[in-house]
Amino acid sequence: MRIKVLGCSGGVGPGLRTTSLLLDEEILIDAGTGIGDLTLSQQRRIRHVFLTHCHLDHVCGLAFMADNLFDLIDEPIAVHASRETLQTLREHVFNWKIWPDFSVLPDENNPLLRWNEVAMDEKLELGDGRRITPFRVLHTVPANGYAIEGRSGTFAFTGDTYADDALWHFLNGLPRLDKLMIEIAFPDKEAALGYASKHFTPDLLGRELRKLEHRPKLYLTHHKPGTEASIERECRQALRGWEYAHLKRGDTISLS
């Protein structure tokens, strides 16, 4: 199982792309601006998109990808997300005003996109021994992460989240957890903004991690542009004892 980081920043700027992960060339987890670096033929290979929530930085790429592929694919791309996320996307993005409704284009019988509602904590088979399970997280809008179990290990991605016991409860219930991609959007001095916008800061994440019974390698993501150096400095103290890396666009996470 190989996960390529197309984007993992909390915003945009030179060299920065928003959240999108490419799993084994055919599955996207979130569709932020990171998908803009995929060639047309790489985009054609995408069969599934799993969304964590409806915020623009995680979904905007889906709109452009659908348009790019208009007459290039025979089977619709399955867009998997919670009921709330799908409802918001359909009402507020793919509504013929912000963007055309690609779930009925080019025509109703051969659409570009197919909506698929996922239920929290219910596993979906991805083939080749891989299974994906959505789990609820706390954010300003309904949001979830995904745990992906493969033959050689388990990777979990929280998406955007804040401190919440349900998160640790779910992760502790996994038989194993080898790699955890988790967000830190702001440095400690912006803890109030972190609370308002439901994002972690280094100190808070360090304290919350004491509730985790697994000892995965941590991949830190979603740093807001301009905060990277402060977050990295604070993590040296807050995450002492943990193996961790600050993710960058282009990085690869492998489970082998």
Ligand SMILES: Nc1ncnc2c1ncn2[C@@H]1O[C@@H]2COP(=O)(O)O[C@H]2[C@H]1O
């Ligand atoms: N009060 C607020 N609630 C939510 N988001 C906010 C607020 N103030 C600023 N923001 C920013 O708006 C952004 C929306 O996307 P994010 O959740 O990634 O991060 C959020 C913050 O950076």
